[in-house]
Amino acid sequence: MRRLFALLMLLLTIAASATTVKPLTIEELTIAASVVVEGQAAESWSSWNAQHSLIYTFTRIRVTKTLKGQPSEAVVLKQVGGSASGYTQRVAGVNPMKAGDVSVLFLRPSGANDGTMVIVGLMQGNFRVELEAASGSTVVNNGVGDVHQPTVQGVTQYRGAKMTLRQLETRVQKAAANE
Secondary structure (H helix, E strand, C coil), X not given: CHHHHHHHHHHHHHHCCCEECCCCCHHHHHHHCCEEEEXXXXXXXXXXXXXXXXXXXXXXXXXXXXXXXXXXXXXXXXXXXXXXXXXXXXXXXXXCCCCCCXXXXXXXXXXXXXXXXXXXXXXXXXXXXXXECCCXXXXXXXXXXXXXXXXXXEEEECCCCEEEHHHHHHHHHHHHHCC
């Protein structure tokens, strides 16, 4: 009966066109990433892939602080989805960055070996930095409404995590030192 319920939940999730993610800890994100940086989105552009089957959005990130790895002063982030030639593709769990956005990004090289980087764990590896008047800098995990996570009870909406920037930096540096 449990297997039937799990299968039914999986089919409903697929039918709803949602993205299902396995939640990753900060430590797991750090280990999976080759580079972890704090940075600001400078510019974005979208284009088709060579087969004209997918649209990618590219964002140049000005690196302001490195928490793991050896990136240059800027990295180019590659994300599936965007608008090109009058067409728009959207992917649940992928939120293209806009100029001025400040984030802590857990990155690895894209599979295309084109010098671009991709976010580890879809939105999980993109921690938007927001300033809250009461507490100073706060990091907000980029949870989105159309993404779901599997749990023991079934599938639930992915809500992300919230912590201070300093807490995140400390956890990343500790995890990177233990690799």
